[in-house]
Amino acid sequence: MNHSVVYTELGGPEVMHLVETPEPTADAGQVVVQVTAAGVNPIDAKQRAGGRVLPPIEEPRHVGFDGAGVVLEVGPSVSGLNVGDRVAIVETRGTYTERLAVDARNAVPIPEGVSDEQAAAIGIPASTAYQAVRSLGIEAGDTLLVHAGSGAVGQAAIQFAVDRGARVVATASARKHPRLRQLNAIPVEYGPGLVERVRAVAPHGITAILDAAGTDEAIEASLELLEAHDRIGTIVRGADAPGWGIQAWSGGSAEPLTLQEVQWRTEAIPLTLDMLATGRFSVEIGARLPLREAVEAHRLLAAGGSGKIILQP
Ligand SMILES: NC(=O)c1ccc[n+]([C@@H]2O[C@H](COP(=O)([O-])OP(=O)(O)OC[C@H]3O[C@@H](n4cnc5c(N)ncnc54)[C@H](OP(=O)(O)O)[C@@H]3O)[C@@H](O)[C@H]2O)c1
Numbered sequence: 001m002n003h004s005v006v007y008t009e010l011g012g013p014e015v016m017h018l019v020e021t022p023e024p025t026a027d028a029g030q031v032v033v034q035v036t037a038a039g040v041n042p043i044d045a046k047q048r049a050g051g052r053v054l055p056p057i058e059e060p061r062h063v064g065f066d067g068a069g070v071v072l073e074v075g076p077s078v079s080g081l082n083v084g085d086r087v088a089i090v091e092t093r094g095t096y097t098e099r100l101a102v103d104a105r106n107a108v109p110i111p112e113g114v115s116d117e118q119a120a121a122i123g124i125p126a127s128t129a130y131q132a133v134r135s136l137g138i139e140a141g142d143t144l145l146v147h148a149g150s151g152a153v154g155q156a157a158i159q160f161a162v163d164r165g166a167r168v169v170a171t172a173s174a175r176k177h178p179r180l181r182q183l184n185a186i187p188v189e190y191g192p193g194l195v196e197r198v199r200a201v202a203p204h205g206i207t208a209i210l211d212a213a214g215t216d217e218a219i220e221a222s223l224e225l226l227e228a229h230d231r232i233g234t235i236v237r238g239a240d241a242p243g244w245g246i247q248a249w250s251g252g253s254a255e256p257l258t259l260q261e262v263q264w265r266t267e268a269i270p271l272t273l274d275m276l277a278t279g280r281f282s283v284e285i286g287a288r289l290p291l292r293e294a295v296e297a298h299r300l301l302a303a304g305g306s307g308k309i310i311l312q313p
Contacts, residue, residue, distance in 0.1 A: 003313075005096035005294040006060035010050035013298035016063060016096075018291060024101035026075030031107050033087060037120035038095040039066035040297050040309040041152075048298070052252070062094030063294065064311070066123030068116040069100075071107065078104045086110040088119035090127070090269055095120075096294050098313045108269045111277040121152065121283045121308040122272045129156035129210075130268035131261050132233055132249060133164065136208045140165030145198060145206045145225065148213035149185055150176035152283075152308050153235065156272070157210050158185045159281050169202050171213065176306065179284060194221045211236060214251070219244065288312055 004021040026032045044063050046052050067089035071081055081087070087107040089095055110119045132153075138144055144161045148154045149170020158168045162184045170185040171194065177187035188197045194217060198206065209222045214236025222232045223244060232246040238253025249257060257265070275281035286307025289297050297309050 002097065002099050003291065004094060004098070005063045005291065005311075007048060007063065008057055008060050010048065010057070012049070013045075013295040013302075015048065016294050016298065018294065019060070021097070024099055026073045026078075026101055028076045029078060029104055030075040030101045031071045031078060031081050031087070031104055032073040032075075033067075033069040033089055033100050033102050033107060034072050035067050035069040035089070035095060035097055035100055035313045037068045037117040038064045038097075038291070038311040038313065039120040039123060039125075040064070040301055040311060041066060041124045042301065043124065044096075045298050045301055062097065064095035064097075065091060065093060066120055067092070067095030067100070068110065068119035072099065075101075075104075080104075081107060081109070086116065086119075088123065088269060088273060090123040096291060096311055096313075098291070108273065111273055114273055114276045117285055117288070117308075117310045118276055118283050119273065120310060121285060122156070122269065122276070125152035125308075126156045126272040126281075127265035127268040128235055128249070129153045130160050130271065131257075131264040132210050132235060133157055133160040134264045135247065135249065135261060136210065136231060136233055138164050138166050138208055142166040142207045143202050143205065144168050145202075145209045145222070146170040146185070147190070147209070147211045147215075147218035147222070148172070149180050149187070150306070151212055153212045154210075155179070155183060155284060156281075157212070158183045159275075163275075163280065166208075167202075169198055169206065171218070179306070183282075190215075190217060195224050198225055207231065209233070211246075219246075222246070283308060285310060 150172035168185040171190040180187040211234040229245040238248035238251035241248035284307040
């Protein structure tokens with residue numbers, strides 16, 4: 001019997017339960033994956049808490065969108081994937097589980113040298129960060145400010161921007177500054193005086209801003225630091241962004257992603273796996289917990305530790 005984390009009502013972490021669920025089978029165009037690692041993302045908690053508009057819960061809602069594992073079964077009309085292949089699972093609801101049917105296009109082969117947990121850690125964060133960096137048109141000569149640079153999206157955005165030749169200034173609490181320096185970003189503490197601190201380390205000015213924090217402070221500082229509001233983008237304050245004249249990608253935005261933005265998110269996964277395999281990208285892994293401790297994983301997420309939390313089925 002398979003086991004999966006589900007909830008039937010919205011609320012705190014404790015609404016999630018590990019329950020028996022049917023064994024998945026691979027329909028046409030699908031593979032069944034034995035999940036070895038599931039990445040925990042803020043969106044999992046926001047949806048669970050009712051912070052994102054979704055249809056009413058009519059049957060148990062499965063949790064998690066990112067994961068990794070080994071292909072157990074290949075359905076009809078699938079090419080390029082074989083039983084035993086290690087794959088990253090992206091854009092698939094229900095990765096907090098032991099076994100999962102995944103559309104073949106969302107099962108991306110993991111190159112040698114990349115661990116399952118690294119692969120499980122990149123789905124939403126790397127695809128979002130890469131798309132944001134491309135949407136902002138970051139290139140050599142830019143000085144990008146990343147709010148919440150120490151988070152999973154922030155760290156990925158720093159690395160993509162540095163890879164494209166940009167200078168990066170990133171906000172984080174002081175204890176996370178060493179990690180930002182490792183990624184070649186200039187760390188700055190958020191909090192009162194943020195604008196002055198950013199100006200001190202970027203005297204020639206900031207040319208683009210990615211907000212992954214969503215605080216009023218991050219938004220107000222951004223509007224003050226950069227006149228070209230179209231080069232400011234948020235992934236958190238989508239609902240408010242039009243009023244400020246800044247870009248927004250999901251995060252509560254009424255505007256869907258453009259086809260180009262979706263394309264960038266898709267191409268980010270094999271690109272990031274390749275960068276991981278060749279040592280040009282790193283992910284910070286935080287707590288590792290067994291699947292039955294999903295509730296604790298969400299409590300840790302809310303408490304704001306360091307690194308990507310991984311569930312191990
Ligand atoms: N729109 C989209 O498509 C999309 C996609 C992915 C994520 N998101 C959203 O983007 C946000 C970040 O996601 P994530 O996966 O990177 O989360 P994460 O890994 O949990 O990181 C969150 C970061 O926020 C930082 N932070 C906390 N308070 C802050 C403050 N007052 N000012 C600046 N930074 C602060 C924390 O850093 P310190 O510990 O240093 O304080 C932490 O590193 C979440 O709200 C998430 O839901 C949106």
